[in-house]
Amino acid sequence: MTVIPDPSQRFPLPHAHRTVFLKPHVTAPNIEVGDYTYADDPDDATAFEARNVLYAFGPEKLIIGKFCAIAAGTRFIMAGANHATSGVSTFPFTIFGGTWAEETMDIITSIPSKGDTVVGNDVWFGYNTLIMPGVTIGDGAIIATGAVVTADVPPYTIVGGNPATVVKQRYPDADVARLLRAAWWDWPVELVTENVRAIMGGTRPRSSASPCTTGCWRTDQRRNRFRGVSIDHFWHAVQSGTHRHPERCR
Template sequence: MDIKYFFIVCVEFFMECLFKLPRFRFLNKFKKTFLILMGNRVGKKPVFYPGVWIMPPKNLSVGDYVDFAKDVLITTGGKVTIGDRVLIGYGTKILSSNHTIPQNRGEIFYSGHIHKEVIVKNDVWIGANVIILPGVTIGEGAVVAAGSVVTKNVKEFTIVGGIPAKLIKERD
């Protein structure tokens, strides 16, 4: 058996068990410590509801007072940076990597991946079941409506929603 594969499976198993635990403060400290030990930066008092999945558990930078609601999924292959005081709603998916579509009808399975950083600035509210695609920056103070698919950058202090997410209005 390949030792690298064995290590990856062990990390996934441990993370699955750890992040299924409730969001008690002392358990959030264990979750934060695990992420730091894996090489991430995690600020003060993060809240991790059960079911959060961060894979691979590296290339993540989280500010202070970030709330990860139940069943949030984050892929960090392209790096993910989350600012301070961010609310991430139930079932949200933040994707910093994706499959490449091959040229000339090539085989998709072996086509590789693209990796692009996702940045979420300070004081952002991401509603439930939002999908954020690779390479997107969400500006400070922005609000993303529930169920939206964010394919392009979101300007600061705006409210966006829909598929794909579009400007609804600017915050006053």
């Protein structure tokens, strides 16, 4: 019998409440999280919005994709943390109200926004990482332990350090492009489950998937289903260069 985790489950590991699927716990309108993305925190993983998303005072959003792994100590600094730097002092007089607020409100509201913080799918955040406002982190990226991310991270790239710099790209450019087109995180969860061994380990699935007669994945957007799929054929296509864009597979 096939058993698939329920993404709406608050605690996917019954005996380990330090790990939660985030989506069921998120209530703030400026935070969006995809299915199966989880956070780990030995103190209180359910308090992600309060403990891990800081200074979310403005309209900017935190958008996190599917199947991301967020280690304990990861923090997302939002644009509300910014101070005005146009004058001789960076002290935030405005927040203390009264005449200070009346005299300086226009200064605080004129601080340029860095925009939304956007995290792709299948991103791994190491322990104690810090994500600064307005960055975009691409699909398949790895953020090393203790990294301070101040700039965009390309897909399938490992970054580390303070400020974070590129350690290496996980795959050649052509393979990254094919992986992004395949977008396994958008497959029906039944298909992900059927091929989970290959997705995680790069090895042939234990179950016998039907071969793809066209040598590629094909998706029918109108019916929202996949046809003729076999992930080991996909990995072969990545290496051989025969994989084609799903929308062009007919």
